[in-house]
Amino acid sequence: xxxxxxxxxxxxxxxxxxxxxxxxxxxxxxxxxxxxxxxxxxxxxxxxxxxxxxxxxxxxxxxxxxxxxxxxxxxxxxxxxxxxxxxxxxxxxxxxxxxxxxxxxxxxxxxxxxxxxxxxxxxxxxxxxxxxxxxxxxxxxxxxxxxxxxxxxxxxxxxxxxxxxxxxxxxxxxxxxxxxxxxxxxxxxxxxxxxxxxxxxxxxxxxxxxxxxxxxxxxxxxxxxxxxxxxxxxxxxxxxxxxxxxxxxxxxxxxxxxx
Amino acid sequence: xxxxxxxxxxxxxxxxxxxxxxxxxxxxxxxxxxxxxxxxxxxxxxxxxxxxxxxxxxxxxxxxxxxxxxxxxxxxxxxxxxxxxxxxxxxxxxxxxxxxxxxxxxxxxxxxxxxxxxxxxxxxxxxxxxxxxxxxxxxxxxxxxxxxxxxxxxxxxxxxxxxxxxxxxxxxxxxxxxxxxxxxxxxxxxxxxxxxxxxxxxxxxxxxxxxxxxxxxxxxxxxxxxxxxxxxxxxxxxxxxxxxxxxxxxxxxxxxxxx
Numbered sequence: 001x002x003x004x005x006x007x008x009x010x011x012x013x014x015x016x017x018x019x020x021x022x023x024x025x026x027x028x029x030x031x032x033x034x035x036x037x038x039x040x041x042x043x044x045x046x047x048x049x050x051x052x053x054x055x056x057x058x059x060x061x062x063x064x065x066x067x068x069x070x071x072x073x074x075x076x077x078x079x080x081x082x083x084x085x086x087x088x089x090x091x092x093x094x095x096x097x098x099x100x101x102x103x104x105x106x107x108x109x110x111x112x113x114x115x116x117x118x119x120x121x122x123x124x125x126x127x128x129x130x131x132x133x134x135x136x137x138x139x140x141x142x143x144x145x146x147x148x149x150x151x152x153x154x155x156x157x158x159x160x161x162x163x164x165x166x167x168x169x170x171x172x173x174x175x176x177x178x179x180x181x182x183x184x185x186x187x188x189x190x191x192x193x194x195x196x197x198x199x200x201x202x203x204x205x206x207x208x209x210x211x212x213x214x215x216x217x218x219x220x221x222x223x224x225x226x227x228x229x230x231x232x233x234x235x236x237x238x239x240x241x242x243x244x245x246x247x248x249x250x251x252x253x254x255x256x257x258x259x
Numbered sequence: 260x261x262x263x264x265x266x267x268x269x270x271x272x273x274x275x276x277x278x279x280x281x282x283x284x285x286x287x288x289x290x291x292x293x294x295x296x297x298x299x300x301x302x303x304x305x306x307x308x309x310x311x312x313x314x315x316x317x318x319x320x321x322x323x324x325x326x327x328x329x330x331x332x333x334x335x336x337x338x339x340x341x342x343x344x345x346x347x348x349x350x351x352x353x354x355x356x357x358x359x360x361x362x363x364x365x366x367x368x369x370x371x372x373x374x375x376x377x378x379x380x381x382x383x384x385x386x387x388x389x390x391x392x393x394x395x396x397x398x399x400x401x402x403x404x405x406x407x408x409x410x411x412x413x414x415x416x417x418x419x420x421x422x423x424x425x426x427x428x429x430x431x432x433x434x435x436x437x438x439x440x441x442x443x444x445x446x447x448x449x450x451x452x453x454x455x456x457x458x459x460x461x462x463x464x465x466x467x468x469x470x471x472x473x474x475x476x477x478x479x480x481x482x483x484x485x486x487x488x489x490x491x492x493x494x495x496x497x498x499x500x501x502x503x504x505x506x507x508x509x510x511x512x513x514x515x516x517x518x
Contacts, residue, residue: 017464017466018466018468018481018514019292019305020292020301020302020303020304020305021292021296021302021514022289022290022291022292022293022294022295022296022302022514023468023481023514023515024468025286025289026285026289027284027471029307030281030284030285031281032281033278033279033280033281034281035281036281037280037281042279043279043280043281044279044309044314045279045306045307045308045314045318046278046279046305046306046307047304047305047306047307048288048304048305048306049304050303051466055303055304059304062321077446077447077467077469078446078447078450079446079447079450079453079454079467080450080453080454080457080465081465081466081467118447118448118450118451119451120447120448120450120451120454121447121450123450124447138472155469155470155471155472156471156472157471157472187336187337187338188336188337188338188377188379188380188383191337191338191339191377191379191380191382192377192378192379194338194339195338195339195379198339205276206339206340207276207277207310207340208336208338208340209277209282209283210336210414211414212286212414212415212416213397213414213415213416222277222282255277255280255281255282256282
C-alpha cells in the first residue's frame with residue numbers, strides 16, 4: 001500500500017458517457033462522500049468525464065496533484081468501452097497486462113456458474129503492474145489500487161461492496177461534531193446573524209441550505225466543528241437567531257440527508 | 260451574449276460543501292445533462308468543488324479552457340457562504356458591484372411580500388460588470404451570464420427554472436437517434452459481438468450498462484448515432500447478439516433513465 005499522510009485528502013473521478021448524457025444519475029460519489037465523512041476524511045473534489053482515454057488520463061493526473069487518494073468509478077467491465085484500467089496505467093506511467101491472480105478470481109467465479117473465462121472476460125484480468133487487487137462479493141471482476149488510486153466498478157452495488165473492503169484500510173481522520181438547526185424561515189432573515197457567528201467562533205463551519213423547492217420551505221443551518229462544545233454553542237446561537245424572528249427551530253444531530 | 264461556436268461544448272461546475280460532505284445528492288447536473296442532450300449539445304465534464312474561492316476560480320478557469328459554455332450551480336444566496344458571484348468575477352477578471360437592475364428585481368420581489376431589501380439581501384444584487392441577468396420565477400435572486408459562464412442557483416427548483424429560460428437562447432446541436440436494447444444477459448456473453456459492431460459501423464456509439472445491482476440483472480446496450488439508419492441497424496444487430504445466446508431482447512427508443 002502507498003504511504004499516505006495522516007489525514008489524506010480524497011478526490012473522486014466518475015467515468016462514463018451515461019452520466020454525461022443524462023441516462024444515469026450518479027449515486028457512487030454521493031455514497032463515497034457519506035462514507036468518507038463518517039471516517040473523518042475530506043472529499044475535496046469530484047469530476048465526471050466520458051469514456052475517453054485522454055480525458056481520463058488528464059483528469060486523473062490533475063486530481064492526483066491535489067489529492068492523496070483518488071477513487072475512480074466505472075469502465076472496468078468486459079466490453080469495448082471499458083478502458084479505465086489502461087487509462088490508469090497510462091496516467092500512472094506503468095505497464096499493464098493480464099495478471100494471473102486476477103485470472104484466478106475470474107476462473108473461480110465463472111467455474112461456480114459452470115462457465116468459462118472467455119476472451120471478453122479475460123479483459124477484466126488486465127491489471128497495471130504493481131497494483132493490489134480489490135475483490136468484490138458480487139461479480140468476478142476485481143478492481144485494483146495503485147499509488148493511492150482506487151479503481152472501482154461503476155455498478156452501484158459493486159462499488160459499494162468494494163468500498164466497504166477498502167475503507168477499513170484507510171486512515172481515520174478527526175471526527176466532526178455536527179448539528180443541523182431547521183425551521184421555516186427565509187435565509188436572508190438570519191444571514192447577518194450567521195455571518196457574525198461565523199466570525200465570532202473559531203474552528204466552526206456554518207452552511208445555510210434552503211430546501212429543494214426554493215421559497216417558503218424549510219431552511220437548514222448546518223454547524224460543524226472538530227470541537228463538540230463549539231458546534232453545540234453554535235447550534236444554540238442559531239436557534240436563538242430563529243427565535244428572534246419568531247420562528248421555533250429544531251436542533252437535530254448530524255446532517256439529515258437530502259436527495 | 261457571447262459569440263458561441265455552432266455546436267458549443269458545455270461543462271458544469273457544482274459549488275457546495277454539502278455535496279462533498281454527503282449531505283445532499285446532486286440533481287442539478289443530472290437535470291442539465293438530460294436537457295442538454297435533448298438539445299443536441301454535449302456535456303463534456305462535470306466538477307464538484309467546495310465553497311472556497313480559490314477552488315471555484317481554478318476549476319472555472321480550467322473548464323473554460325475546454326468548454327465554450329460553463330454552467331455553475333450554487334452559492335448565489337444571501338449568506339456568508341455564498342461566494343460564487345465574487346469568485347466568478349475573479350476568474351473572469353472583471354469588477355463586481357451592486358447592480359441597479361438586480362436591486363430592482365429584489366425590491367419588487369420583497370415588496371410583494373411587504374418586506375424590505377435588507378443588507379443581507381442586497382448581497383444578491385452583487386453582479387459582475389457586463390453580465391446579463393437570469394431571472395427566476397421562484398425567488399428574487401437573479402443569476403447571471405457572462406463570457407459563456409451561466410451562474411445559477413443551487414436550489415433545484417430554481418436551477419431548473421433558470422435553465423428553462425437559458426436553454427432557448429443556446430444553439431441547437433445535431434440530434435442523435437438512440438435505441439436501447441435490453442435483456443437479461445451477462446455483459447461478457449455479447450462483448451465480442453459488440454466490439455465487432457462498434458468497429459464495423461461508422462458514426463455509431465455503443466454503451467453497455469449492467470443494472471445497479473450487478474450480476475443477474477438486466478443489461479442495457481445503448482446504440483446512438485447522428486444517422487438514424489445506423490442506430491437502427493445497430494439495434495437490430497445487438498438484438499441478434501442476444502438471440503444467438505438464446506435471450507429475447509427488447510428494443511426501446513431513447514435511453515430509458517436510471518436513477
